[in-house]
Amino acid sequence: MLGRLALVPILLLGLAGCSGEDRLSGASGSKDGGSKGGVTVVATTTQLADFATIVGGDHATVYGVLKANIDPHDYEPSPADVQQLGAADVIVKNGLDLEGWFEDTIKAAAPKGQIIEAGDGIEVRKAGDEEEHPEGDPHIWHSPANAKIMVNGIEEALSKAAPEHAGAYQRNEAEYIDQLDALDAEVRGQVARLANKKVVTNHDAFGYYLDHYGLEFVGSIIPSFDTQAELSADNISDIVANIKSSGVKAVFSESSLPPKTAEAIGKEAGVKVVAGEDALYGDTLGPEGSGGDSYLKMIRHNTKALVDNLS
Known part of the structure; x- marks a missing residue:
């Protein structure tokens, strides 16, 4: 500030x-x-x-x-x-x-x-820590x-x-x-076919999508709505344990965040990490010409990445 x-x-x-x-x-x-x-x-x-x-x-x-x-x-x-x-x-x-x-x-x-x-009139998801958010x-x-x-x-x-x-x-x-x-x-039809609907993301940015389409949020690498939140050793241990115990298939990185921490956690938990061109568009759209340079393309890209890696 x-x-x-x-x-x-x-x-x-x-x-x-x-x-x-x-x-x-x-x-x-x-x-x-x-x-x-x-x-x-x-x-x-x-x-x-x-x-x-x-x-x-x-x-x-x-x-x-x-x-x-x-x-x-x-x-x-x-x-x-x-x-x-x-x-x-x-x-x-x-x-x-x-x-x-x-x-x-x-x-x-x-x-x-x-x-x-733009948020006026929208039912807002509450945070686990309402004092912080x-x-x-x-x-x-x-x-x-x-x-x-x-x-x-x-x-x-x-x-x-x-x-x-x-x-x-x-x-x-x-x-x-x-x-x-x-x-x-279109998205609802694709997601409905998934048997495993457990999702781990880079930070807690996809709750509205997951709730809307009936996917299960297991946790996030950064346990916060804010990408600037600090990550503790306990946070890392918790998310690795959750991944192993929940049968999560993949950890999804985000286009606007470095994938290094997600890759380290994915390696420790023994699951693949979806990064690079397949990373989810979370806080922003992608650059012009990318698979997420409009809202419609962003949702389709994210859905394809999730479905392809959870199937």
Whole structure:
């Protein structure tokens, strides 16, 4: 937190030399601030940027703060992020304490646009240690049912900001909801065929997916919703013992986390570790051209990795 607080004055100095025309410039492409006209949107995560780009269509310019494979739990915002936040018509955040950097950064940005929290209206999973994570599990996007709620919230915010384009936003939302429903049915059919549904992941990020599709969470290498949580010798002993006693077939690493600890634990427990290109997309989408560069592709990739390695 001290690092984030110390960064705010630096970010403000960076803003001092920026003209109004500069504040909406960004890299080309709709998720990085490329100009498309209509409402300007800043989304804090890669998943939210994907949703906003789809709903906004030709009537939104979307800037994603987090980029592919960047850990949202330990992010430090850039001057460009602050510029975009300050100029946005709509700011979409995940909430539930995923973006620990947000409050300090938003004070520096002083935006005039509306701020919405994508987690509103979603039934939140509670943590085992509610004192450490009082707001619950922030990884809400891993259930397509939750994604539909998030997409609807974005549509409503965009329609409020630019009512002249509300019809287009609503049509885009409806088309995407149909795709999410089809995806949900597809995944449910694949997972239902599994005899062994016991899952160990790198950190506790997939609970909404596992609950939604009836998979069993045995444990995680990092026993926390937060990738920055410290791992003790007791934690390691516990997860190895759980893997051995539960009949777990594989440990699933994540694309945005180093696989070294997972590989060491998998070796000690005598099970394979799913890493590299088959690693799960947890906290972020993948880079452009990867198997997880959109929400739909991410869910399909994760499902294939799970089914292939648990069958």
